[in-house]
Amino acid sequence: MLVKTIFAGFGGQGVLLMGVCVATAAMNEDKFVTYMPSYGAEVRGGTANCTVSISTDEISSPIASSPNYVVAMNNPSLLRFQHIIKPGGYIVTNSSLVNVELGRSGVTQIQVPGSDIAEELGAMRSANMVMLGAYAAVSNVVSFQSLIDAVGEVTGKKKKELVEFNIKAIKAGHDNAKEQIKKLESIEA
Amino acid sequence: MKNKEKRLMRGSEAIGEAAVRAGCACYFGYPITPQNELTEYMARRMMDTGRVFLQSESEIAAINMALGAASTGARVMTSSSSPGISLKQEGISFIAAMELPCVIVNIVRGGPGLGNIAPAQSDYFQATRGGGHGDYRTIVLAPASVQELYDLTRKSFELADEYRTPVLVLADGMLGQMMEPVVFNDKEILPEQLPDKPWTVKGAKDRPSRFIRSLLLDVDVEEEQNWRLYRKYQRIERREIRHEEYYMKGAELAIVAYGTAARIAKAAVKRCVEKNMRVGLIRPISLWPFPYEHIYKTAETVKHFMSFEMSTGQMVEDVQLGVKGRAEVLMYGRPGGVVPTPAELFRVISRAYNKIAREK
Amino acid sequence: MKDAATHYCQGCGHSVIHRLTAEVIEELGIADRAVGVPPAGCAVLAYFYFDVDMIEAPHGRACAVATGIKRANPESIVFSYQGDGDLAAIGTAEAVHSANRSENITVIFVNNAVYGMTGGQMAPTTLLGQRTTTSPAAAGREAHREGYPIKVSELLASLEGSTYIERCAVNSVRAIRRTKKAIREAFLTQMNGEGFSMVEILSPCPTNWKMSPVKSWKWIDEVMTPYFPLGVIKDSRKGSKKDAG
Numbered sequence: 172m173l174v175k176t177i178f179a180g181f182g183g184q185g186v187l188l189m190g191v192c193v194a195t196a197a198m199n200e201d202k203f204v205t206y207m208p209s210y211g212a213e214v215r216g217g218t219a220n221c222t223v224s225i226s227t228d229e230i231s232s233p234i235a236s237s238p239n240y241v242v243a244m245n246n247p248s249l250l251r252f253q254h255i256i257k258p259g260g261y262i263v264t265n266s267s268l269v270n271v272e273l274g275r276s277g278v279t280q281i282q283v284p285g286s287d288i289a290e291e292l293g294a295m296r297s298a299n300m301v302m303l304g305a306y307a308a309v310s311n312v313v314s315f316q317s318l319i320d321a322v323g324e325v326t327g328k329k330k331k332e333l334v335e336f337n338i339k340a341i342k343a344g345h346d347n348a349k350e351q352i353k354k355l356e357s358i359e360a
Numbered sequence: 361m362k363n364k365e366k367r368l369m370r371g372s373e374a375i376g377e378a379a380v381r382a383g384c385a386c387y388f389g390y391p392i393t394p395q396n397e398l399t400e401y402m403a404r405r406m407m408d409t410g411r412v413f414l415q416s417e418s419e420i421a422a423i424n425m426a427l428g429a430a431s432t433g434a435r436v437m438t439s440s441s442s443p444g445i446s447l448k449q450e451g452i453s454f455i456a457a458m459e460l461p462c463v464i465v466n467i468v469r470g471g472p473g474l475g476n477i478a479p480a481q482s483d484y485f486q487a488t489r490g491g492g493h494g495d496y497r498t499i500v501l502a503p504a505s506v507q508e509l510y511d512l513t514r515k516s517f518e519l520a521d522e523y524r525t526p527v528l529v530l531a532d533g534m535l536g537q538m539m540e541p542v543v544f545n546d547k548e549i550l551p552e553q554l555p556d557k558p559w560t561v562k563g564a565k566d567r568p569s570r571f572i573r574s575l576l577l578d579v580d581v582e583e584e585q586n587w588r589l590y591r592k593y594q595r596i597e598r599r600e601i602r603h604e605e606y607y608m609k610g611a612e613l614a615i616v617a618y619g620t621a622a623r624i625a626k627a628a629v630k631r632c633v634e635k636n637m638r639v640g641l642i643r644p645i646s647l648w649p650f651p652y653e654h655i656y657k658t659a660e661t662v663k664h665f666m667s668f669e670m671s672t673g674q675m676v677e678d679v680q681l682g683v684k685g686r687a688e689v690l691m692y693g694r695p696g697g698v699v700p701t702p703a704e705l706f707r708v709i710s711r712a713y714n715k716i717a718r719e720k
Numbered sequence: 721m722k723d724a725a726t727h728y729c730q731g732c733g734h735s736v737i738h739r740l741t742a743e744v745i746e747e748l749g750i751a752d753r754a755v756g757v758p759p760a761g762c763a764v765l766a767y768f769y770f771d772v773d774m775i776e777a778p779h780g781r782a783c784a785v786a787t788g789i790k791r792a793n794p795e796s797i798v799f800s801y802q803g804d805g806d807l808a809a810i811g812t813a814e815a816v817h818s819a820n821r822s823e824n825i826t827v828i829f830v831n832n833a834v835y836g837m838t839g840g841q842m843a844p845t846t847l848l849g850q851r852t853t854t855s856p857a858a859a860g861r862e863a864h865r866e867g868y869p870i871k872v873s874e875l876l877a878s879l880e881g882s883t884y885i886e887r888c889a890v891n892s893v894r895a896i897r898r899t900k901k902a903i904r905e906a907f908l909t910q911m912n913g914e915g916f917s918m919v920e921i922l923s924p925c926p927t928n929w930k931m932s933p934v935k936s937w938k939w940i941d942e943v944m945t946p947y948f949p950l951g952v953i954k955d956s957r958k959g960s961k962k963d964a965g
Contacts, residue, residue, distance in 0.1 A: 191539065195368050198541040206368070206539035231627030233538045236701050386792050412791045416784070417817035424781035424814070428757070428788025431775045436792070454778050561773035562793050565752040571767035571774040 172227045174312045175235035177252055179220035180244025180265075185299035188325065189242065190221035192303060196313040196321035197225040205233035218247055225312050242306050244285070244299070246271050253278075261309050263348070265302055279355070281309050283347050289340055297340040304344030308352065315345060365544040371506045372536040375439070375465055375529065376401035378513035381544070384463070385434035385551040386412040388422040392444045393477045394533035395467035399439065411551065419444040423451030423464070430460040431572055433560035435517050435551065439465035441533075442483050443474065445491075452526050453492030456589070457574035459559075461520035463513070464498075465529045467536040470697030478697025479532035479620055484674035487530050488648040495586050497593050499527040499600060500647040502618040506540035512645070514546060521557075523596055530647060532670070534620050534699060602645035603654060607633050611640030613713055614658060616679050617668040618644050620699065625668050627702035628709055637713050647675070655682030664716050666690040668705060670698070722771045731933025733832065733890045733923025734762060738769050740890075740900045741801070741828055745772060748907055750797045755789050757782040757799070759806035762836040766801055780811025783818035786825045797910060799826040805835045808844040808872045815876065822881035822915035826906045829872060829918055832925040833944065840928035844870045847947055852928075869947060873920045877954035883915035885954040889922040889945065891937035898950075905955075914957050922948060 176193070180186040187208050194206040208221040222235045237257045243249040244265045256262060258277040267286035283305040285298040292301075300322070307318050319341060323334045369377065376398055379387065387406055389399040399415070406413035412429070416422040422438045429436045440448060445466045455462050468483045470476040487500045499519050501512040509531060516527040561572055576582040607629055608614065617625040622643040632639035642658065644651050659665070665687055667676035676691045683689055692708050694700045721742045728734045745754050751772055758766035760779035767774035777785040782800035790798045807815050807829050818825065834852055835841040841854040842861060847869050851860040861869075876882045884906055888899035899921055906917035922944050924936035931939060 191368065194539060198366065198368050204368075204541065207534070208537055229626065231623045231625075231702050232699065233534065233540075234699055234701075236703075386788065388788070414787070414791060417813050420781065421784040421787075421814050421817065424778060424784035425788035425791070427777070427781075428775070428785035428790075429792035430788070431785075432789055432793040432796070434792040436788075450778050451781070454776075458776070561755050561775050561789070563753040563755060563796050564771075564773050569751075569771050569773050571776070573767060573774075573776040575764055575776060 173224065173230065174226070174240070174310065175222060175224045175238040176240040176242065176306070176310065176312070177220055177222050177235055177238045178242045179218070179248035179252055180299075181247070182217050182219050184219075184244045185296070186219050186242075186244055187221050189299050189303050189306075190223045192318065192321045192325050193223050193225075193306070193313060195325055196317040197223075199321060200313060200317050202226065203228060203230050205230045207233035220248065240306065240310055242302055243269055244302065245269060249273065263302065263305050263309055265298060267298070281305065281348055281351055283344055283351075285344060288343050288347065292336070292340055292343060294336065297337065300337045300340035301344035304341035305348035307341070308345045308348035367542050368539050369506055369510070369542045370397060370537065370539045371509050371531065372398035372467070373401045374506045374510040374542050375513045375531075375536075376405060378510045379437045379463065379517070380405050380409060381546065381548040382514050382517040383435050383549040383551045383554050384411070384437050384517065386426070386429040386436045388414050388416050388425040388429070388436070388438045390416050390419045390422050390440065390444060392419075392441045394469060394536055395439050395441045395465070397536065398465065398467070419447040420451065423448040423455075426462050427451055427455050427458070427460060430455065430462045431458075431561050433557040433562070435461070435463075435521070435554065437463040437465065439467070441467045441469045441477075442471050442480075445483065445486070449486070449492035452498065453490070453494050453496065454574055455526045456490070456496035456498060457494065458572050459524040460526075460572070461524050462526045463516045463520055463529065464526055465513070465531070468530060468532045470695070476697045477533060479534035479670065479699055480695065480697050481532065481619060481621060481670040482674070482695060483530065484647065484669070484671060487528050488650065488678070496589060497648050499523070499525060499596060499649075500530055501527065501602070502530045502645060502647050503535065504619050504622045504643065506535070506538065507542050509535060510542050510544070519600065523592060525592070525596075530619065532620050597649040600646055601649045601651050601654070603651040604643040604645060606641040606643065608640035608642065608658070610638055611662055612638040613640075613664045613666060613709070613716060614662045615639065615641045615666050615668050615709065616644070616655070616675065617641065618647060618675065621668050621670050624700060624702050624705055628705035631702065631706045632709055632713065637710070639709055639713060644675075650678045650682070652678070652682040655679060656684055656686070659683045659686035663687045664690065664712070666692060666709065666712060669693045670700075671695050722769055724768050726769055727765060728762065729927040731924055731926040731936060732762070733921065733925070734830065736890045736896060737828065737830060737899070737921055737923060738766065740896065740903055741799070742770060744900060744903045744907055748904070748911065750907065750911065753795060753797045755796045755798050756801060757786045757789070759800070759802040761803040761806050763801055763803065763830065764837070780806050780809070781814055782806065783811060783814040783823070783825070783827065787818055787821075787823050790823060790825050794824070797826075797907065799828060799907070801828045802830070803836065804829075804831045804833065804843045804845040804872075808870050815872070816879065819876040819916045819918070820879045820881040822883060824910050824913055824915055826910045827916075827918040828903065829920045830923045831872070831920055831948065832923045833869070834925050834928045836925050836928055842866060845872070845948075847943060871948060873918065873953040876918060881916055882918070882954055883956050884909040884917040885920070886952045887920040887922070887948060887950050889940050889950060891922070891924060891940040909957060912957070920948070922950075
């Protein structure tokens with residue numbers, strides 16, 4: 172098993188943090204994992220992305236030329252990465268901000284209004300956590316519980332309220348995506 | 361967490377943490393992408409631990425500060441990326457000549473010139489042939505994972521002390537930037553726990569004064585010093601060769617690759633093996649000393665080698681030196697900062713392998 | 721000092737400056753803490769004469785090497801001994817930044833307005849009108865072609881970080897006494913942890929100036945000091961009378 176995911180958005184949306192959380196969760200599940208951020212001049216333009224590879228075997232390249240999953244937090248991310256997703260793969264979009272149409276077939280799009288859900292919960296900034304929950308529901312590459320633990324570990328256990336809020340956000344995203352998947356499955360059935 | 365010491369770490373941080381845990385007392389550096397994370401990590405950690413961190417005015421100053429600090433017996437490190445490493449070469453030559461221990465990290469980027477900041481392996485010649493002026497070598501270690509960045513950086517400090525010679529850790533932007541789990545299998549040493557070195561210049565207290573120099577105007581004396589260094593390098597060549605093998609048993613084609621390229625090669629070789637192709641991988645971990653002897657022995661039965669590098673072909677010359685005409689040596693390279701995919705390399709290997717099979 | 725005959729030419733200022741530095745080190749009782757960093761230049765062999773720990777530096781890098789030693793081992797009393805080519809040409813960046821960081825080191829800067837060891841080429845401190853092997857025009861060094869002689873002491877004094885800077889000469893008994901006092905002040909600055917100190921010493925090079933030793937002493941008075949004025953250029957130590965910074 173080798174699963175590659177690209178998390179992409181603009182600077183400040185916390186996409187790198189999403190990647191670190193998923194990578195930490197995978198590490199704690201004793202899986203092989205690599206995390207690779209975009210760096211240098213590339214990040215100066217205001218966009219950021221990172222690639223997380225998770226596998227039961229050694230991972231050769233931490234880069235993804237054809238990822239299984241893309242989490243797109245904004246329009247440029249969808250436009251940039253939609254065409255390299257592996258056929259049969261998924262793109263999870265933050266539909267609060269992504270309003271361009273997916274320009275290809277052969278992949279499944281899950282639309283989760285991450286920013287709106289986060290705002291309802293009381294902190295727009297936590298859209299990344301909502302989307303992280305959605306990603307976990309779609310990919311099942313790490314368990315929900317280890318993701319929650321990893322978020323606590325990465326964001327610091329000291330700020331208990333923040334951790335609890337993040338868990339709420341992850342859960343909300345997770346539930347939202349789960350429902351959509353259920354609908355999709357019932358249509359297919 | 362099951363294992364308390366297992367940490368998801370960025371490559372550059374793993375290098376820095378290895379240095380700290382090896383008892384590195386002084387770090388000198390100058391900003392250059394893609395190794396800034398290492399300098400920044402050292403700034404934080406060295407200040408936290410009350411050790412010396414100094415951002416110098418240039419790479420030239422940094423290597424010479426390292427030279428000065430090393431002369432006191434302290435474990436020292438400096439780091440940079442390709443153009444900055446070029447600037448350090450004069451200093452590295454002096455450090456080798458003066459027989460001072462020093463760890464130098466090169467997070468290689470695309471070149472020549474300013475090139476770009478993408479991962480590359482084009483500094484192989486510079487690293488393995490001494491790099492600066494004069495008859496000398498530096499030990500060169502080429503990690504291929506974040507765990508190895510940690511382990512081999514730690515090892516570098518020991519090798520530098522043992523042989524009183526500069527040790528180069530050769531990585532690239534991909535290894536430096538990526539995160540992977542790291543397990544600390546070692547015991548941390550504090551700078552003050554390191555044994556005193558008998559050759560330092562810290563002031564002639566209760567002993568005659570001494571000096572450290574590289575200027576030897578008498579040609580006979582300089583010649584003897586060169587032979588002395590040469591004998592040391594021979595000792596290193598006998599004792600410090602490191603390499604790894606992967607599916608080499610029964611292989612007919614041996615891929616030779618190091619660092620990031622070796623990771624990609626591993627995946628490609630695995631696919632080859634799954635398709636019943638007899639392909640294996642030799643991964644030099646020490647680039648100098650290079651595993652010539654091992655390659656020579658391998659070439660007794662393996663008649664085809666392929667050097668795979670993120671350059672137009674530099675290590676291939678060492679593979680040829682190892683093979684000594686016993687086998688064919690092919691080359692596949694992607695310079696300029698391109699990181700080839702395992703699929704691409706798989707296609708290249710398949711073509712070569714099928715050609716070999718047809719000609720048999 | 722070690723019991724050794726020096727390789728310096730007749731009338732060269734280095735021997736005197738070596739002796740003064742060694743005397744100060746001995747009188748201050750810091751010989752067992754002192755670490756010297758000689759340059760690439762005529763004084764490259766200084767470790768044969770000074771009876772203290774020494775380490776060679778690549779050309780121009782003495783201030784960086786001294787920085788490394790001092791940072792790694794702050795108990796050391798670290799001094800670099802540099803010529804004008806070493807400090808004011810190839811090593812300008814290291815000197816400027818060491819002064820600016822107020823590295824707690826002492827620089828003995830020997831200014832003889834010429835590259836000595838390599839055979840009398842133009843130095844950054846070569847005076848206008850002075851002929852050298854690389855400013856061979858009849859008019860000697862000309863500003864429009866070769867720029868101006870650098871006043872290193874004034875340059876470094878302008879930096880916030882520099883603490884004690886004095887310019888002296890070694891062309892008379894009085895001047896030599898004054899130089900020794902300056903070297904002493906510089907080392908005291910370091911011993912008191914007050915930061916960067918430098919003594920610039922105008923020093924004769926009869927061989928490359930193509931003058932007799934006596935004439936070269938006069939030349940310092942008549943030609944060098946009008947451009948490179950003697951005296952304390954900066955003293956920002958606590959309790960000092962003069963703070964030109």
